[in-house]
Amino acid sequence: MNTDTLTHTDTSSQVSRASAAFGWAAAITILFNLVLASAKDYYPPLNKAMAALTGHHWITHGLADVVLFFGLGLLLQRTPWAAKTAHLPAILVACVLAAAVGLLGWFWFF
Amino acid sequence: MIAPTPETLIGPLSLFVHAGSGVLSILAALWVFKGALNARRENAERTRTAAWAVAIFMAVAWICGGYWYVHFYPADKGMILKGPWPFAHTLFMEIKEHLFFVSLILAFYLPIVVRAKLYENAAARKLALCVSLLIVLSGLAIEGAGAVISYGVRVAYIHPQAKITHP
Numbered sequence: 330m331n332t333d334t335l336t337h338t339d340t341s342s343q344v345s346r347a348s349a350a351f352g353w354a355a356a357i358t359i360l361f362n363l364v365l366a367s368a369k370d371y372y373p374p375l376n377k378a379m380a381a382l383t384g385h386h387w388i389t390h391g392l393a394d395v396v397l398f399f400g401l402g403l404l405l406q407r408t409p410w411a412a413k414t415a416h417l418p419a420i421l422v423a424c425v426l427a428a429a430v431g432l433l434g435w436f437w438f439f
Numbered sequence: 440m441i442a443p444t445p446e447t448l449i450g451p452l453s454l455f456v457h458a459g460s461g462v463l464s465i466l467a468a469l470w471v472f473k474g475a476l477n478a479r480r481e482n483a484e485r486t487r488t489a490a491w492a493v494a495i496f497m498a499v500a501w502i503c504g505g506y507w508y509v510h511f512y513p514a515d516k517g518m519i520l521k522g523p524w525p526f527a528h529t530l531f532m533e534i535k536e537h538l539f540f541v542s543l544i545l546a547f548y549l550p551i552v553v554r555a556k557l558y559e560n561a562a563a564r565k566l567a568l569c570v571s572l573l574i575v576l577s578g579l580a581i582e583g584a585g586a587v588i589s590y591g592v593r594v595a596y597i598h599p600q601a602k603i604t605h606p
Contacts, residue, residue, distance in 0.1 A: 344563045348552050352566065355548045359541050366537040385509045387536060391501065394540045398547065414562060418569035421545075425573050428541050429534075429580070436533040 349414045350405035351398070352421065358398040359424040363431045365390060370435065450511040457504035458585060464496035464546060465578040468571045471549060475567040478557035486567075490553040493574060497546035501539070508536065518595040519588070527591020535584035542577045545570050 344352070369376040369386060379389040467489045474486030512532075519528040549570050555563035 344552070344560070344566055345555055348555060348563060348566060351548050351551045355544050358544050362537060362540045362544075370533075387508060388505060390537075391505065391540055391543070394544060395547070398544050402551075414566075418565050421569060421573065425541055425545075425577060429538060429577070432534045432537050433530075436530050 344414050344417070346406055347402075349417065350408075351402035352414065352417045353405050354398050354401035356417075356420050356424045357401055358394055359421075359428050361397055362390075362394050363428045365393065366432060367435045367439075371439070450507065453503045453507040454511070457500050457507055458582070460496040460499040460503065461578060461582060461585075464493050464500060464542075465575055465582070467492035467496060468546070468549070468574040468578065471553065472568060472571040472575065475553070475557050475564050475571065478564050480556075480558050483556065483558060486557065487550070487553050490550040490567075490571075493549050493571075494546045497543055497574075501543055504539070515588075515592045519591040522591065522595025522598045524587075524591040524594050527588045531584045531587045531591070535581050535588065538577060538584075539581055542574055542581060545574050545577070549574065 343349075369379060369390070376386050379386040383389045383392065470489040471486055471493060474482050474489060478486070516528050516532070519525060519532075549567070552563065552567045552570055555567075557564045557567055
């Protein structure tokens, strides 16, 4: 049996543990991205602190997203609840829509 | 005619590679979508290759776009804000530069999703369809925003007020 797969996923109705864990990590990172984009725009000292870290706030922002995604993904692979994947596609769609609408709303109105 | 030098080429080159690799990433994501839609044992390896292409092209778009954004965009931004289309920066660039990370994360996630046998795993197939389609749609939105930003610079250069301050 594939060690990357949970014992009850060989029925082909569930995705692998890695897919599930990194799926949740992607959903959380997408929301974190929205929150960080709004926060650094609302609070200039945060923007400055992020810029001081790497030379530009956007570089820090991108690296934070990527590190969070891979870090959370690796961490969640060890937790059993990450295997709950029935609604993962819908959750990802909802998170991307929230990010798009949230960014549009934030930069349109604020 | 002024001969181009490496210094004058690196700016536009990084911008063109950014946009070009973004398009290639979208096309590769479309390939993954098609591969997942018609998932068979025979096309599984091609679909996995396409998923890696999505991630690699998106990473190239990130690095080249970031290089251009950090080193060359500030001058364009100044022009856009003085021109008749300031929203090309205040709305479109602000959304684009942050929405890009959504596509980037999904692009890095896609190769993990398609490691599964899509042809015999309905859940993995559904996830691959969803993630690849999200990359295509968000990628197209980002490409469109890039076009608006580019036009924002163009109209600023022909705007009388901008001409006065930037001959």
